[in-house]
Amino acid sequence: GENVEQHPSTLSVQEGDSAVIKCTYSDSASNYFPWYKQELGKRPQLIIDIRSNVGEKKDQRIAVTLNKTAKHFSLHITETQPEDSAVYFCAASKDTDKLIFGTGTRLQVFP
């Protein structure tokens, strides 16, 4: 079955710097890739998603890129702010009702 690996597990950046989180997936048929942000003690919230017919998608300071050949996709956060501090989860799906989640990245943005 599908397997999603996420790196790094923790990431510390200075406020204003960029942060990049990368996920790789095993099943080349996967075609939907959402990203979730989970603040401490709260529910995961969808922040951006991308489908396999698109190589990049951007929403203000957040962007996701997809490389289908290499089977990886990445979350890019520019001009990081302290409120970006959270755990970020990637996920993958292939025409099914289930999402396969990565193990999460704890992002800390220091002022």
Place this chain on the structure above:
Amino acid sequence: SQTIHQWPATLVQPVGSPLSLECTVEGTSNPNLYWYRQAAGRGLQLLFYSVGIGQISSEVPQNLSASRPQDRQFILSSKKLLLSDSGFYLCAWSPGGGNQPQHFGDGTRLSIL
């Protein structure tokens, strides 16, 4: 707009006691429904999902069970809780049809004593 309600927010139960967590969705019909468990500082483990009334798929062997008595109601149950059942339980919904984002409820923090 669609909303998902999950309760209670926190629960403390003794080992061996029963459990019932409820989740309801408003503003949509025939949603897919999901139960996840998250241990402290860990990832999301899918426990059950349902694509329709009475249709339950179990992802991991455990002493928990799920039921979907109504279209927008999803219940997680146990007859006898174990210490290892402690965790943060999240209900989620998505539109049917596959490859859709899931939207999570606020979760129930379950502590077993």
